[in-house]
Amino acid sequence: MSFRSVIKFDVIFRVLSFLLIFESLFLATGIFVAWLYDEDMMPFVFSVGVSLGTGLLFWYFFGRNKKPGIGKREGYLVVGLSWILMSLFGSLPYLFSGAISSFTDAFFETMSGFTTTGATILTEIEALPRSILFWRAMTHWIGGMGIIVLTVAILPFLGIGGMQLLVAEMPGITPDRLHPRITATAKRLWGIYVLFTVLEVLLLWAGEMNLFDAVCHSFATMATGGFSTKNDSIVGFSAYSQYVIIVFMILAGVNFTLHYLALHRKFSKIWANQEFKTYITIIVVVSIIIGIGLLIFMNEGVEKAFRDALFTVVSIITTTGFVTADYYIWPGFLWMLVFALMFLGGSAGSTGGGIKIVRHILLFQNSWLELKRALHPNAVIPVKFNGKAVSQNIIFNVMAFFLIYILIFASGTLILSMMGYDFETSIGGTIASLGNIGPGIGGVGPVENYSFFAPAAKWLLSFLMLLGRLELFTILIVISPAFWKQ
């Protein structure tokens, strides 16, 4: 039995052809921006040509076969391949324009964009054409859209993660097959995503930002990406702009189904959501601790201290990665708290990356209950989430996720250190990539960038971004031998 007879590659290529055509439409916006600012349009014209051409070629060979439905195994391959293919073609404008000369760097930057990581190899960001900076922000925004559809539709369909639990309240979601109403749900959530983006653009534009910066930063905020158009990220913007970005980072890190409920005025359901409450509580408590620390040790004004604390906490927990202060020069305890936040992540169903709050809630609760179980060995004490008992399968899955996450984190750190990077750079680079954050500690601290890494390290980190963004399992299953046997 050959592979082709089992895995329907024509189905996969059909989906990929649509994705490439879709990407070329977005690339075409770069032509418009270049025209608008009187910049060279050719890099984008070429990029559109190549990706549209490839997309149409795929479609010509595989696209007209409408019969075969997509199965689970095709689903896994499609998810992994889309991010890789989008990143390959998305790196064309950098290469055609000469903004980034090496393919490794261009791929890293694009993968960092589409995975909404925001780690950059660029050192002179402000020297680049606006059309390129616009495309760079756009990769975030497209990646964010991808994550939303991944969470609400694809992962439940693939049966991965404890996420079913969280999206179950949304109408139209059945974990066993791609229900037609899924499309409607995805569209609704995309509507919210677009609405919030527009709102943020308007609010930032109302401040001192020009429209271009407002759009780019809004794209990067709502996707919890972190690419800025400025060399020093958000440092140079006013307190007003920083507060606006804080608010929208918080919104981007919330489960989008809660926004949907909010629009329908079902506020009681939102307050009852355990993940939301925990997320807000962590932000408030850690910001206050760090704020007090900055007041004492960094000799800042009260407003500035708490703003920097809040901005940093929100930026890291949502895995956005915007920077208003170099937390790595803060006293050890304070930056270590920030470092600890890197292991938390946003809410499930948000555009944020990382381990996610809900997983921590389930794990923490289960560990705690284990003490009770030891005292009452015959009692059945289930983990509860939002008042409902959580099935053992989900707990198992979440625990496996956490362990694999830690294992990949440790392996990534060891491999980077083997390449000669120091301890803090190795752990910082690994968690900042795997968690889709961007800034880490050590050599990849908040005022540093990823340019100094050797090509092999950049490929490793790109892979970690992809792993983290696609909830580990999607990629691990595809590269496991069991997937290819049968």
Added chain:
Amino acid sequence: MSFRSVIKFDVIFRVLSFLLIFESLFLATGIFVAWLYDEDMMPFVFSVGVSLGTGLLFWYFFGRNKKPGIGKREGYLVVGLSWILMSLFGSLPYLFSGAISSFTDAFFETMSGFTTTGATILTEIEALPRSILFWRAMTHWIGGMGIIVLTVAILPFLGIGGMQLLVAEMPGITPDRLHPRITATAKRLWGIYVLFTVLEVLLLWAGEMNLFDAVCHSFATMATGGFSTKNDSIVGFSAYSQYVIIVFMILAGVNFTLHYLALHRKFSKIWANQEFKTYITIIVVVSIIIGIGLLIFMNEGVEKAFRDALFTVVSIITTTGFVTADYYIWPGFLWMLVFALMFLGGSAGSTGGGIKIVRHILLFQNSWLELKRALHPNAVIPVKFNGKAVSQNIIFNVMAFFLIYILIFASGTLILSMMGYDFETSIGGTIASLGNIGPGIGGVGPVENYSFFAPAAKWLLSFLMLLGRLELFTILIVISPAFWKQ
């Protein structure tokens, strides 16, 4: 309902009275050693007096009531209280002799001894009386005996840990109640412990060590403790002595029931033991990697490079903590590998501490199977250990253990950093204490010691040693509110 009516404190004090009388017998050996080397005997005379007196007092009030059986809740309290009480009275010789002047330091050193950690606050070890150094090594040896009885008898009785699984092959162990044959089993394992200790003494004595050093180092080896009688640990001893210590560290890190099987020539069961195979494989593989690294980067001879590598790997994985080389000055990748070993630990049922190999096997396997489960959602795919399916309860327990371990590690690191210690010292001190290892990284690297920590940090680290040594749950359950309700 008062506490006394629920928890039988008289039963607890009865056990503690026996423990104190038992400890005073061991303390009495210090009188003999002091007499032998013509040192001041009074510190030990006083220590014996105080602990024997207190023990007899406890016995007088609580000891004669033979009726009440010991329940689970009393069991938890007894375990935690024994290590604390033994450490309190065990610190008397240090204080009476003036070898250690502060109570905090004396308690830290004794807790480090009884938990077989081997972290020391002493800076001038060779200047101390031999009787004191003997007692210091003796605390390790007693601690090791305690661990054996804890693993084979007490923890299964309390229903904690996945350890039932491992000791189930031993005759006389029933998890539900303290079977009379438990005593016989414990005695057999103690016999092996004593036998190995005597063997190591003889082999070390046959080398360049005098009898005193041979005894002290054998005590510290078999308990996987790590206290040496020399300022520079094992550095100054011959290759022969180092190899002898390597062999006995490896033996001490093996499940003692396997030694029992070996004595009965049931070798096939030993080779079939997954934990043993994994333990040996990790030692061999990591030693070779580090050995090659040392050859390339440290300009050492072949034999010395591989000896240092093997010694360090065995010393850290068994959580002994003896040192022949300053691994912290090795290239980053090599010391980070050593650091990673700190999270492994010895085998269950050995005197080694840490997370333990068997837990890693179960967790790793379960995570791996989760990928298979995603591909075959309807299949029941259990974790297997030594060819038998492992119950979900055990997997749950092991996962909870791992998560709590990581949580305590993170919290310990943050608290130390809050006290002003740098990143590597904070993580190094925390894992070296929690894992009962001794040397860590940073300020507590292999050629450093714990003297510089503030008293609060020393109490924290003592508590971490206790937590780690008693498999977390024993202590956590006692300090949980649920334990005291009812």
